[in-house]
Amino acid sequence: xxxxxxxxxxxxxxxxxxxxxxxxxxxxxxxxxxxxxxxxxxxxxxxxxxxxxxxxxxxxxxxxxxxxxxxxxxxxxxxxxxxxxxxxxxxxxxxxxxxxxxxxxxxxxxxxxxxxxxxxxxxxxxxxxxxxxxxxxxxxxxxxxxxxxxxxxxxxxxxxxxxxxxxxxxxxxxxxxxxxxxxxxxxxxxxxxxxxxxxxxxxxxxxxxxxxxxxxxxxxxxxxxxxxxxxxxxxxxxxxxxxxxxxxxxxxxxxxxxxxxxxxxxxxxxxxxxxxxxxxxxxxxxxxxxxxxxxxxxxxxxxxxxxxxxxxxxxxxxxxxxxxxxxxx
Amino acid sequence: xxxxxxxxxxxxxxxxxxxxxxxxxxxxxxxxxxxxxxxxxxxxxxxxxxxxxxxxxxxxxxxxxxxxxxxxxxxxxxxxxxxxxxxxxxxxxxxxxxxxxxxxxxxxxxxxxxxxxxxxxxxxxxxxxxxxxxxxxxxxxxxxxxxxxxxxxxxxxxxxxxxxxxxxxxxxxxxxxxxxxxxxxxxxxxxxxxxxxxxxxxxxxxxxxxxxxxxxxxxxxxxxxxxxxxxxxxxxxxxxxxxxxxxxxxxxxxxxxxxxxxxxxxxxxxxxxxxxxxxxxxxxxxxxxxxxxxxxxxxxxxxxxxxxxxxxxxxxxxxxxxxxxxxxxxxxxxxxxxxxxxxxxxxxxxxxxxxxxxxxxxxxxxxxxxxxxxxxxxxxxxxxxxxxxxx
Amino acid sequence: xxxxxxxxxxxxxxxxxxxxxxxxxxxxxxxxxxxxxxxxxxxxxxxxxxxxxxxxxxxxxxxxxxxxxxxxxxxxxxxxxxxxxxxxxxxxxxxxxxxxxxxxxxxxxxxxxxxxxxxxxxxxxxxxxxxxxxxxxxxxx
Numbered sequence: 057x058x059x060x061x062x063x064x065x066x067x068x069x070x071x072x073x074x075x076x077x078x079x080x081x082x083x084x085x086x087x088x089x090x091x092x093x094x095x096x097x098x099x100x101x102x103x104x105x106x107x108x109x110x111x112x113x114x115x116x117x118x119x120x121x122x123x124x125x126x127x128x129x130x131x132x133x134x135x136x137x138x139x140x141x142x143x144x145x146x147x148x149x150x151x152x153x154x155x156x157x158x159x160x161x162x163x164x165x166x167x168x169x170x171x172x173x174x175x176x177x178x179x180x181x182x183x184x185x186x187x188x189x190x191x192x193x194x195x196x197x198x199x200x201x202x203x204x205x206x207x208x209x210x211x212x213x214x215x216x217x218x219x220x221x222x223x224x225x226x227x228x229x230x231x232x233x234x235x236x237x238x239x240x241x242x243x244x245x246x247x248x249x250x251x252x253x254x255x256x257x258x259x260x261x262x263x264x265x266x267x268x269x270x271x272x273x274x275x276x277x278x279x280x281x282x283x284x285x286x287x288x289x290x291x292x293x294x295x296x297x298x299x300x301x302x303x304x305x306x307x308x309x310x311x312x313x314x315x316x317x318x319x320x321x322x323x324x325x326x327x328x329x330x331x332x333x334x335x336x337x338x339x340x341x342x343x344x345x346x347x348x349x350x351x352x353x354x355x356x357x358x359x360x361x362x363x364x365x366x367x368x369x370x371x372x373x374x375x376x377x378x379x380x381x382x383x384x385x
Numbered sequence: 386x387x388x389x390x391x392x393x394x395x396x397x398x399x400x401x402x403x404x405x406x407x408x409x410x411x412x413x414x415x416x417x418x419x420x421x422x423x424x425x426x427x428x429x430x431x432x433x434x435x436x437x438x439x440x441x442x443x444x445x446x447x448x449x450x451x452x453x454x455x456x457x458x459x460x461x462x463x464x465x466x467x468x469x470x471x472x473x474x475x476x477x478x479x480x481x482x483x484x485x486x487x488x489x490x491x492x493x494x495x496x497x498x499x500x501x502x503x504x505x506x507x508x509x510x511x512x513x514x515x516x517x518x519x520x521x522x523x524x525x526x527x528x529x530x531x532x533x534x535x536x537x538x539x540x541x542x543x544x545x546x547x548x549x550x551x552x553x554x555x556x557x558x559x560x561x562x563x564x565x566x567x568x569x570x571x572x573x574x575x576x577x578x579x580x581x582x583x584x585x586x587x588x589x590x591x592x593x594x595x596x597x598x599x600x601x602x603x604x605x606x607x608x609x610x611x612x613x614x615x616x617x618x619x620x621x622x623x624x625x626x627x628x629x630x631x632x633x634x635x636x637x638x639x640x641x642x643x644x645x646x647x648x649x650x651x652x653x654x655x656x657x658x659x660x661x662x663x664x665x666x667x668x669x670x671x672x673x674x675x676x677x678x679x680x681x682x683x684x685x686x687x688x689x690x691x692x693x694x695x696x697x698x699x700x701x702x703x704x705x706x707x708x709x710x711x712x713x714x715x716x717x718x719x720x721x722x723x724x725x726x727x728x729x730x731x732x733x734x735x736x737x738x739x740x741x742x743x744x745x746x747x748x749x750x751x752x753x754x755x756x757x758x759x760x761x762x763x764x765x766x767x768x769x770x771x772x773x774x775x776x
Numbered sequence: 777x778x779x780x781x782x783x784x785x786x787x788x789x790x791x792x793x794x795x796x797x798x799x800x801x802x803x804x805x806x807x808x809x810x811x812x813x814x815x816x817x818x819x820x821x822x823x824x825x826x827x828x829x830x831x832x833x834x835x836x837x838x839x840x841x842x843x844x845x846x847x848x849x850x851x852x853x854x855x856x857x858x859x860x861x862x863x864x865x866x867x868x869x870x871x872x873x874x875x876x877x878x879x880x881x882x883x884x885x886x887x888x889x890x891x892x893x894x895x896x897x898x899x900x901x902x903x904x905x906x907x908x909x910x911x912x913x914x915x916x917x
Contacts, residue, residue, distance in 0.1 A: 069871060097848050098870065098888040098903065106887040130898055143792040143887050143900065145826065375848050402782050411812040415820070425818060442783075456813040456820070501780040503895075 058170040059214020060348070061179055062355055064111025065205040065321040066104045068095040071308065071365040072373040074196070080370060081193035088283055092309040093201040093365065095187050097376050100130045104204035104314075105185035106143050111357060112181060112206035113144070119208065120178035122146065123153045123168055125161035125313045127339075128186050140183065159186075159231075160279050160337025162205075162316045163344035166218055169209035179210030186312025190239055191377060197244055198231075199282060201309030205317025215354050216324065216333070219347030220265040224257025226250060228341040231281070247281065252288040254343025255336060259292055262334070262345040270294050273347070274331035277319035279338040280305035289336070298334075301326050307363050313339070318359065325356040386655065387772070388480045388621040389610030391490065392421025393730045395600035398717045399567040404597065406435075406442050406498035407454050413599030413723075414455045414494055421603035422616075425455060428603070429488045431462035434475035434495035436721035440510030441499050447722075451494060465722075468514040469671065469758020471495065472600070472725025473626070473765030479604045480624045489606050495726030496599035507595055514721070515759060520633055528592050528672065530633045530760050532584035535674040537638050539586065542689035544677075546586055550577035551695035552673045553590045556709055559702075560716025562743035567596045567718040591673035596718025600727040617737040621729075623652035623768035629761045636761035644764040645682035645755050652753070652766040653684075660684030664749040665735045666708045667728035669756045671719040679755045680708060683766070702746055710735065710744045728754040729767060736771040781897045794829055794885045794902045796863040797822040805863040829885035830907065831859040838874040845891035853877050857904060871905045882910030 071091035078087045095104065105124060113119070122144075124137035137152035153168060155161045162184050169180035187202035209218070230247035233240040255278075259270045270276065270289075276298040280286050283306045286299055302319040311318055316337040323333050333348040368376075394416025396409050404412070410433070418425065435447040444450070445464075452462035467474040472495035479493035499507055511527055520530070538544055554574055560566040572580075572590055580589035610616060625648035630636050653659055660683060668679035677691030685706050686694060694700030700708040711717055711731040714724060732752035734740045749771075756765040797806045801819035813820050836855030839846070846852065853869040855877075869877055870888060883904040890901040 096870070098868075098890070100889055100898075102900065103887045103889060110886075139792065139900075145793050403786060405783065405786060407812065453815075454812045456818045501782045 058166070058173055058209050058211060058218045060216045060218070060324070061208040061210050061214045062112050062114055062117065063205065063207045063321055063324060064108040064357060065203070065318055065359045065362065066107035066111070067093050067203045067308065067318070067362045067365065068099055068104065069365045070094045070096060070368045072368055073370055074309070076370045077193070077373070078196055081196065083193055083196045087196065089199050089306050089309045091307065091365070091367065092195065092199060093203055093311065094368065094373060094376065095202040101126050101128055101185040101187050101202070101204070102130050102136060102139055102143070104187070104202060105136070105140050105183045105206070108185065108204040108206035109140065109144055109181060109183050112208050117208055118178060119146065119150055119181040121151045121153065121169070121172050121180040123155060123165045123180055123182045125155045125165050125182070125184040126186055127156060127159060127312050128188060129156065157340070158342065159281065159313050159339030160316060160342060160344050161313050161339065162320070163221060163335065163337040163346055166209060166346065167221065170218060173209065173211050179208050182207045182209055184313045184317040186314050188310060188312045189377065194239065198240065198242060199305065199309040201311055203311040203314040203318055205314050205321050207317070207320070215350065215352035216327070217349045217351055219349055220262065221344055221346035222258050222261025222265055223342060223344045224254045224261060225342040226253060230341065232340070244282065248284050248288060250341050251285040251338050251343070252291070254338055254341065255289055256292055258336065258343035258345035262347060266347050268332065268347070270334060271298070273298060273334040274327060275302055275323040276334045276336065277302045277316065277323040278336040279316040280319065281310045281315065285338070301360070304363055308365070321357060321359045324354040325359055327354050329353060386480070386484055386622060386624070387607040388483045389605040389607050390602055390619045390621065390733055390769070391423065391605045391610060391616065392417045392419070392603040393601070393733050394420055395565060395727055395730050396598050397565050398596050398598040398720060398727065400500045401597045402500065406438060406447070406496060407450065409498060409597060409599035410451045410494060410496045411454050413496060413601040414451065414492065417492065417601035417603050423490065423603060425457050427490050428457050428492045429460050430482055430491040431455070431457050431460060432465050432475040432478045432482070432491065432493050433462065434465045434471040434722040434726060435497060436466055436468060436471050436514060437497065437499070437510050440513065441497070441502055441507065447496070451496070457492070467758070467763050469669070469719065469721060470725060470756045470763035470765045471722040472727065473754070473756035473767065474725065476602065476621070476726060476729050476767060477624045477626050477765065479602070480621055483604055483606055489609060491604050492601060493604060493726055494599065494601040495720070495723035497720035497722045498597050499595040499720060500597050504595065511721070516631055525633065526584065527760060528587055529584035531672040531674065532587045533633055534636065534638070534641055535586055535672070538674060538677070541638060544692055546578060547574055548692050548696065549591065549673055550574040552670070552676050552692060553577045553715055555695040555701060556670065556713040556715040557590070559710050559744050560712025562741060563712045563716065564741060566712045566716040567594050568712070568716045587672055587674070591715070593671040593714045593719040596720040598718070598720035598723045598727065600723050600730045602726060602729055617771070618773050619733050619736045619769060619771050621767060622770045623655035623766070625649070625652040625655065625766045627764040629764060631759060631762045633761070641678050641761055642682050642688060644757055644761055645679055645766065648764050648766040649683050649755065652768050656768040656770065658751060658768070662751050663706050663753050665710060665732060665746045665752040666706055667711065667732050667752070667754040668708055669714060669724070669728070669758070670709065671714045673715060675757065676708065676713065679757070683753060683755055702744065707746045710740065710746060725756040725765060728756060729769070732769050736769055780893065781895045784893065784897050784899060791899070791901050792887070794827045794865070795824045796827055796859070796861065798825045805861055807863060807865065825861070827859050827861050827885070831857040831865065831883055831904070833869065833877065833879060833881045833883055834858045834864070835879065836869065836877055857883055868903045869905070870903045882907040
């Protein structure tokens with residue numbers, strides 16, 4: 057059984073004023089998040105992944121594989137895991153894997169890590185990072201933000217065992233992007249419906265495997281593209297107390313593939329030996345629910361203290377969003 | 386005048402993605418220091434020829450950079466620029482420095498790193514070495530500017546494209562034998578004629594490639610080299626520089642001739658010799674037509690007949706005067722700032738007898754290099770002599 | 777500064793890690809760009825040595841008028857860091873307000889974007905953050 061050995065998380069320090077963005081664009085309704093965690097101009101998924109990975113690796117853990125999960129890599133055709141490996145000073149014997157395109161990909165990465173470490177290989181470092189981008193008023197809907205989380209998964213020396221996992225999938229258009237476009241397309245109502253359906257199916261599947269209903273886990277650590285999706289979990293038997301410590305989308309926005317990673321880090325920080333955690337990753341119509349058994353005291357990182365940040369002005373946010381465009385050749 | 390050549394060195398001339406401008410400078414400079422048997426602290430001034438580092442490499446102050454990385458600090462250093470004649474100008478200033486009596490030993494270094502940017506960008510940067518604001522505004526490029534001269538020459542003297550093709554055949558014959566050359570394949574007249582048009586009437590095999598290279602010389606006062614008789618006694622015995630019109634519109638065939646003919650005549654007077662004394666010549670030919678023009682300007686042929694030597698053998702290795710035994714710029718490429726200094730290095734190798742097999746002129750004693758550029762704006766002529774056993 | 781995709785490919789992998797150049801003759805550590813000669817003894821043989829990332833800020837300035845590549849990040853702190861291994865590193869200090877930076881602050885290296893090349897190539901390198909775990913420099917140090 058694969059175990060979590062250590063973990064890390066990184067949130068950029070800047071908070072964009074979503075309320076001001078609403079007023080600026082004359083959007084109806086109230087802002088769905090207090091602020092958006094906004095990477096600085098010199099940050100991107102690679103640098104954020106680096107920060108989280110450094111924290112997870114601690115004093116020189118030596119992984120045998122590096123799995124990067126990202127929906128917004130700096131380069132579309134290059135391996136984020138390869139560059140991250142070089143930036144971390146890891147040797148070429150560490151195999152780099154890239155998983156993309158799915159906000160719940162952390163759970164895919166755990167499955168891959170489990171398979172890779174099965175026959176005695178050293179631990180796998182799983183890193184999720186995203187910097188979602190939406191321009192103009194669309195960010196009011198997509199709550200685009202950025203962050204990263206990292207987990208060292210191995211076969212010994214861990215504090216939490218990865219348990220059974222169940223999946224549910226339906227073919228939907230909730231959030232997607234054509235390959236040549238910089239911005240995502242979305243239908244929020246489809247997202248809410250699909251999230252609920254995927255959660256229902258995955259949680260039911262997990263319950264069938266573990267004989268434990270969703271409401272009986274110590275905490276639920278879930279992908280959270282929008283506060284509405286967490287409310288959907290509430291209608292499936294997840295109690296508010298299970299989400300209290302692991303909810304942040306209403307504070308800092310949607311972190312893409314890093315969302316479920318940060319939720320898990322928040323949950324692990326407060327977990328105690330003997331507890332069971334439920335991790336739920338959602339993306340593109342698929343939900344993956346996995347049980348984790350906490351066997352030891354997690355090496356807490358204090359992720360909750362990083363939720364608060366420094367507010368930046370509306371103009372700064374706009375400059376930083378637009379300023380990422382390359383100068384014409 | 387006698388300026389001693391204490392040492393020479395050069396890098397391969399080709400696309401070298403793994404080497405930066407600094408790497409080329411250090412490689413060429415160290416080779417020259419080693420060949421001269423001196424250390425960095427013996428160099429009292431450094432002249433670095435470089436044309437386009439601001440464009441190609443987004444950096445300036447190439448002379449100062451070179452002084453640091455070669456360990457020549459605190460000797461004075463400066464960057465020299467005169468379009469395609471840059472390397473020759475660096476050599477000229479090195480000679481002037483020695484002849485002035487202010488310096489005993491100086492280094493001359495040419496370097497250019499052209500291939501970090503895409504070709505289309507490089508072409509735009511090269512165009513800035515000519516009147517990019519006026520005539521090039523009309524769509525002219527460097528090859529097309531020189532192509533205009535080629536057409537004029539053909540109209541006036543009846544040169545055909547096949548006639549001109551022999552120049553490329555000769556250059557490629559020797560380029561194939563030059564391990565330091567960019568292009569190392571032989572070709573026939575038919576292959577030259579079939580090669581893709583670049584700027585009519587000039588074709589691909591009649592224009593030079595874009596090259597990364599560095600080349601360097603250590604120059605000294607005559608007495609210093611005389612005092613080391615075991616070293617090859619090769620001296621620079623003439624250095625003459627000139628300008629010509631900067632605009633293709635005012636660049637007549639006579640101008641193209643005079644650009645080199647005037648400094649050549651003064652150079653011969655300076656050295657006390659004539660064209661008939663020359664054994665080997667390096668004649669600037671980034672475009673094939675410039676070799677016949679140079680042959681005529683240096684007095685090796687009458688105007689309108691400079692192309693014949695490539696066809697009838699008289700400018701080949703055992704002809705009356707061997708021209709461009711290195712393969713010329715057609716094969717070595719034209720690393721803008723290094724071309725003039727590489728010409729010097731290649732002639733000095735001939736006079737030392739150390740050129741590779743198949744390209745060494747037997748018993749070469751007197752050589753000449755002619756550099757031009759801009760494309761009609763700068764001319765430079767240097768004469769070199771092996772002077773054994775003279776007091 | 778690197779400028780083209782080819783130049784970055786030549787330099788890229790080394791710039792993802794923090795390293796300096798060790799002179800094989802006199803053992804002096806020189807900054808990473810001294811690939812060809814040791815400024816101390818003039819020696820010509822140097823090899824790369826990776827640095828651990830910790831150092832002390834010995835000098836700094838705050839830039840209010842940035843070059844184009846740093847537009848939008850002003851005002852930002854750029855300083856000279858004396859690395860623990862004994863070599864001076866120039867680099868920006870990020871994640872801290874200019875008024876909270878002082879000579880003697882302990883800093884550690886992390887990875888950031890330096891600039892966007894004109895070919896759409898991204899250059900990463902090291903910037904420094906305040907080392908929160910380090911003890912504050914004692915008075916008089």
